[in-house]
Amino acid sequence: MKMMLLAGKEILVANVNGKHYAIPNRCTHNNGDLSKGTLEGNVVTCPKHGQRFDLTTGKSIQGPKVGFLKLKGKDTSQFAAKVEGDDLLIDLG
Secondary structure (H helix, E strand, C coil), X not given: CEEEEECCEEEEEEEECCEEEEEECECCCCCCEHHHCEXXXXXXXXXXXXXXXXXXXXXXXXXXXXXXXXXXXXXXXXXXXXXXXXEEEXXXX
């Protein structure tokens, strides 16, 4: 998993079992840097408050935890990504 700057936007790109996925690099909760989080399968966890996103859809599958509170998480965008030759193409739409 790696952060890339494309068209002035921070994009998180991850290779999961040979398929590439791309979402905005910043968490929808508190702007955490997702590239510094953890990746398990197709799920990335924000290092700030633990919000989790499904890379294949951009859906929040677990909201952030702040103290003893578990909040509802907001979904993020998901960008189409594919490899052509040596190039990774990401459709920022």
